[in-house]
Amino acid sequence: MRFHDLLLHIDTYPKPTPAPAIEEAVRLAASLGGKLTALALEIEIPLHSNRLADYLIGLSDMATAEEARSRKAGKDGLAYFTEVAIKVGVYQAAASARAHHYDVAEDVAKIARTYDLCLLPRIDGSNGQLEVAQSVVFGSGRPVLTFKAGEAAALIQGPDEVVIAWDGSRSAARALADALPLLVRAKSVRILTVLNEKPGVRATIGADAQRHLQAHGVNATLDEVDTDGGTIGAAFDRYLERIQPDLLVMGAYGHSRAREFLLGGATQHILACVPYPTLLSH
Structure with a gap:
């Protein structure tokens, strides 16, 4: 009995999943004898038209910049995952999509429904990860393994x-x-x-x-x-x-x-x- 089909959620906003956590997830998948798919959701920040806010603080430009930051974090995270996962021999896929900022947790839960286990690295100070964990636990029907970078070494052994x-x-x-x-x-x-x-x-x-x-x-x-x-x-x-x-x-x-x-x-x-x-x- 083992986990054959695993999903790794790579966070893109506001704090990206750190490289050591991605590497630990890859090594953990290898130790469990499974293949790993990484998922990175790039955020969209929906704005209602507000000319005054745009004029005073450049709200639209700020949203565009944050979306670009999320998009870069997703691409960087998936690129690093792909490199490490192929080297270790657990690569299955690297998937990206766009999601409204407030829909990320729900979207991850829906995708996790067809995997044996969802790996969810925790990031200090990121309430978004808590939201994702809640959604996956209660909305996917699948187990979730949460960990911080540096915590999973004993699990790998x-x-x-x-x-x-x-x-x-x-x-x-x-x-x-x-x-x-x-x-x-x-x-x-x-x-x-x-x-x-x-x-x-x-x-x-x-x-x-x-x-x-x-x-x-x-x-x-x-x-x-x-x-x-x-x-x-x-x-x-x-x-x-x-x-x-x-x-x-x-x-x-x-x-x-x-x-x-x-x-x-x-x-x-x-x-x-x-x-x-x-x-x-x-």
């Missing part, structure tokens, strides 16, 4: 330590199944349950997940932590700081209302704050 966040939910079960190609390569797997945060989550609830992994040849240990009256995000932070995993696997909780995503507390915290590669499924 085969992770030493993987943590699975488990609450017995449907989304947690989906994440468990989606992560199996990575779990079978791990030296150690831990099933983490956070107690006294969500109704129905009880001690030893992870035993069924442990049995299922054993059937796939993965030996996992059960860990339980208590929120101690705090938030689930704080409980995750304390645990992950102690374990320092190479990968976190988690079901994403939330729903969409029109184009606004409403995330569960744990999902929001993981997407925004956790400094470890994370596989999310919904």
Whole structure:
């Protein structure tokens, strides 16, 4: 079992995906035995006609300049990806398209629906990447692996330590199944349950997940932590700081209302704050 068909999202605006993150994604695809397609969406900034704004601040010229910056970032990112991916032997395609600035996240989610896994490098200070992650997790029906440049090296070699966040939910079960190609390569797997945060989550609830992994040849240990009256995000932070995993696997909780995503507390915290590669499924 493996990821055969992977998608890499190369961000073009406002901050382009850095070359080291592209290279790590290529090497990760190679380690998983799959082929990789890169996608770069060049932004369009729709403007309503405003002669006064054009006269005072040159609004149309500013929009044109930003679009050009996005277009150059996309071309540069795809060129670097193509060079590295061909050299490593995982090149499948390099795709570009244009999208309205506010439609980028939704467009990536639609394209990701026909891939086994979407690789999504995180960029410091880019809220756009958080939006893309949310859209792909909840809108593609496929798992997402997020990471920052420099974080994925252990995954490429085969992770030493993987943590699975488990609450017995449907989304947690989906994440468990989606992560199996990575779990079978791990030296150690831990099933983490956070107690006294969500109704129905009880001690030893992870035993069924442990049995299922054993059937796939993965030996996992059960860990339980208590929120101690705090938030689930704080409980995750304390645990992950102690374990320092190479990968976190988690079901994403939330729903969409029109184009606004409403995330569960744990999902929001993981997407925004956790400094470890994370596989999310919904």
